[in-house]
Amino acid sequence: METVTLADAKARLSELVERAASGESVSITRRGKTVAQITPIETPREPVDVERLRALTAAMEPQSEAGADFVRRMRDEDRY
Template sequence: MLMDSTTVTFAEAKAHLSQLTERAAAGETVIITKRGKPVAQLSRPATSRKPVGLAMLRRLTESMPKQSEEADRFMRRLRDEARY
């Protein structure tokens, strides 16, 4: 699904960068202009995802050592030792 593009001035982009990046992350293209001419474009980066093979994932995790301590106790111990 391709969304529309939005054009904003450089000053507007500076003032609303967080909102504009959220819109770009949602798939919208944001064109930034300076003195009426396009100078930059915000858009979601193209990501290529490769499927993970279940057999390969099992082989990888089987070779890992088992955790000797439950995760909640481990995290609590790390936190307590660091003395936040």
């Protein structure tokens, strides 16, 4: 966990919030003592319905070309 001063936290709040959203925790200090902490919110994940996923993938058409060839063709033919 990173520790930042209150002045740094004020200047970099958007960055610290983004880091918390990606899973990191940040401790904020004032005069050397921890006064606050920014932590990510634990959001429950929905369980995956395995049978529905199998049905979806079974209904998909198989690729006609290898993945590497597809990416190479997209890179060479198209502007991105």
